[in-house]
Amino acid sequence: MAQRTSALPGGLIALAIGAFGIGLTEFVIMGLLPQVAADFAVSESVAGWLISGYALSVAVGGVALTAAVTRLRRKPVLLGLMVLFIAGNLLSALAGDYATMLAGRIVAALCHGAFFGIGAVVATGLVPPARRAGAVALMFTGLTAANVLGVPFGTLLGQHLGWRATFWAITGIGLVALVGLALLVPGRGPAGDAAPTGGLRGELRAFTHAQVWFSLVVTVLGFGGMFGAFTYIAYTLTEVSGFATGTVPWLLVLFGVGLFAGNLAGGRAADVSLSRTLVTVLAVLTLVLAGFALTAASPALTVGSLLLMGAFGFATVPPLQMRIMKYARRAPTLASGANIAAFNIGNALGAWLGGLTIDAGLGFTAPIWAGAGLTLLGLAVLLLAERHARRTPADAAARELADVAA
Numbered sequence: 001m002a003q004r005t006s007a008l009p010g011g012l013i014a015l016a017i018g019a020f021g022i023g024l025t026e027f028v029i030m031g032l033l034p035q036v037a038a039d040f041a042v043s044e045s046v047a048g049w050l051i052s053g054y055a056l057s058v059a060v061g062g063v064a065l066t067a068a069v070t071r072l073r074r075k076p077v078l079l080g081l082m083v084l085f086i087a088g089n090l091l092s093a094l095a096g097d098y099a100t101m102l103a104g105r106i107v108a109a110l111c112h113g114a115f116f117g118i119g120a121v122v123a124t125g126l127v128p129p130a131r132r133a134g135a136v137a138l139m140f141t142g143l144t145a146a147n148v149l150g151v152p153f154g155t156l157l158g159q160h161l162g163w164r165a166t167f168w169a170i171t172g173i174g175l176v177a178l179v180g181l182a183l184l185v186p187g188r189g190p191a192g193d194a195a196p197t198g199g200l201r202g203e204l205r206a207f208t209h210a211q212v213w214f215s216l217v218v219t220v221l222g223f224g225g226m227f228g229a230f231t232y233i234a235y236t237l238t239e240v241s242g243f244a245t246g247t248v249p250w251l252l253v254l255f256g257v258g259l260f261a262g263n264l265a266g267g268r269a270a271d272v273s274l275s276r277t278l279v280t281v282l283a284v285l286t287l288v289l290a291g292f293a294l295t296a297a298s299p300a301l302t303v304g305s306l307l308l309m310g311a312f313g314f315a316t317v318p319p320l321q322m323r324i325m326k327y328a329r330r331a332p333t334l335a336s337g338a339n340i341a342a343f344n345i346g347n348a349l350g351a352w353l354g355g356l357t358i359d360a361g362l363g364f365t366a367p368i369w370a371g372a373g374l375t376l377l378g379l380a381v382l383l384l385a386e387r388h389a390r391r392t393p394a395d396a397a398a399r400e401l402a403d404v405a406a
Contacts, residue, residue: 009126012135014180015119016142018082021173022115023146025089025108026054028154028170032163039163040098053102054109055348059341062113066337069114074122074333075187081111081118082181086174093167113344116140117337120321122185130271137267137318144263144314148256152249204334210392212335214385215324219342220349221378222282222320226313228350229289229371230255233306235364241302251306258310266315270322275386278319282379285312289372293365317343350374 029036029050037047069077088108095101116139123139124132158166207213237243237251269277292305321339328335353374354367362369 008138010180010184011126011186012123012138014177014184015123015139016145017173017180018078018085018115018119018177019139019142020146020150021142021170021177022085022108022112023143024150024154024170024173025085026058026112027147027151028158028166029054029105030151032155032158032166035158035163036101040101042098046098050102050105054105054112055344057106057109058112059344059348060113061110062117062337062341062344063334065110065114066117066334069118070333073187074118075181075185077118078115078122078181078185079178081115082174082178084108084111085115086171086178089167089171089174093164093171113337113340116143116340118333120325120336121333124325126186133270133274133318133322134264134267136321137263137270140263140267140314140317140321141260144256144260148253148260151256152253155249207328207335207338209327211327211385211389212324214381214388215320215327216339216342218278218282218378218382218385219320219324219339220346221374221381222285222316222346223313223343223378224346224348224350225289225371225373225375225378226285226309226316226350227347227371228354228374229292229309229368230313231347231351232354232358232364232367235358236296236368237302239364240296241299242297243299243302251303254303255306255310258307259314262311262313262315263317265311267318269315270319274319274322274326278316278323278382279379279386281312281315281319282375282382285309285316286372286375286379288312289368289375293368293372296365296368 033047033050036050037043040047065081069080085108088104088106088111091104091107092101093104095104119139120136123135127135154166154169157169233252233255234248237248238245243251266277266281269281288305288308292302292309295301295305320343321336324335324339350371353370357366357370358364360366
């Protein structure tokens with residue numbers, strides 16, 4: 001019996017495969033952008049819309065598409081989202097012009113936020129209450145694996161066989177995920193059924209809870225700080241730390257290893273104490289970013305900083321996702337999707353602030369300082385939210401229920 005309860009549910013593996021494919025779609029284009037731009041005869045800035053357009057579509061789809069399917073059972077919704085993902089990447093692989101390629105990127109991106117938002121709810125229904133944050137972390141392991149393994153190999157495949165080969169491979173991964181979801185995710189029960197929330201109106205009611213909004217703000221600021229530092233990391237590594245351009249991909253693999261380890265550790269720690277984990281991780285991440293900015297001129301210390309930045313940066317993801325689901329527990333689907341959108345808004349905010357610091361002539365460590373400031377602000381909002389939760393009876397009841405379940 002003990003073996004049966006500790007076994008990893010097959011549905012979680014299917015969710016992780018889907019997350020891997022989605023993460024690969026989002027990030028691999030960065031390594032293939034020069035080829036795509038040359039093939040379609042567009043400038044680098046125009047080709048960049050294949051990245052920024054994707055991010056904007058994620059933010060929109062995470063809320064709008066999730067809102068549209070709140071009354072539907074979750075398993076069929078996940079299958080439909082994966083079909084949308086496959087269609088978008090197939091369109092990209094077959095694209096004969098830039099406009100079609102961009103359309104394919106947008107179609108694939110629309111499923112991103114809804115898949116992770118609904119998938120996180122499904123993942124928590126596949127395991128006992130005390131392992132829910134760990135289940136969310138396991139699903140997001142697919143996203144971190146896409147950074148560690150998928151992006152380097154996807155870029156290599158595109159360089160040798162053409163960028164279209166990479167998108168054909170991603171389409172194949174989507175098909176594998178679709179079959180896995182169909183066979184391994186239960187069609188009924190906590191994972192497969194939609195919660196009885198009264199549809200969209202019931203889901204929107206979750207946003208009357210102050211802690212849901214606190215959680216969204218903490219996600220934007222806390223995760224945005226790490227991403228702001230990461231956006232311009234190649235310039236920091238070459239212009240400040242003195243690494244050769246050819247070593248940057250391998251350093252980014254090291255950063256991805258940190259993401260992978262931090263995601264799993266953050267999920268396990270959050271299952272023990274959600275609030276304490278989130279406060280600790282954001283505090284340490286702030287210190288890591290500040291230390292990185294101070295020591296970026298040292299190649300040896302930069303290697304350590306990259307690993308720690310990835311680890312503590314992604315250790316925030318499972319507890320941030322679990323926090324909003326805890327306070328929106330009666331209607332978690334739309335709130336979960338909104339939090340995925342908040343991650344992407346944080347990405348955009350961090351990148352924008354980092355760009356402002358560079359344009360102001362503050363140097364290539366300035367985005368890291370800006371990231372540290374954003375993360376510190378996120379920590380301050382979290383501490384305020386925790387104080388508010390202790391003083392508000394409804395929030396205190398939610399915390400007590402969560403503790404009892406764990």
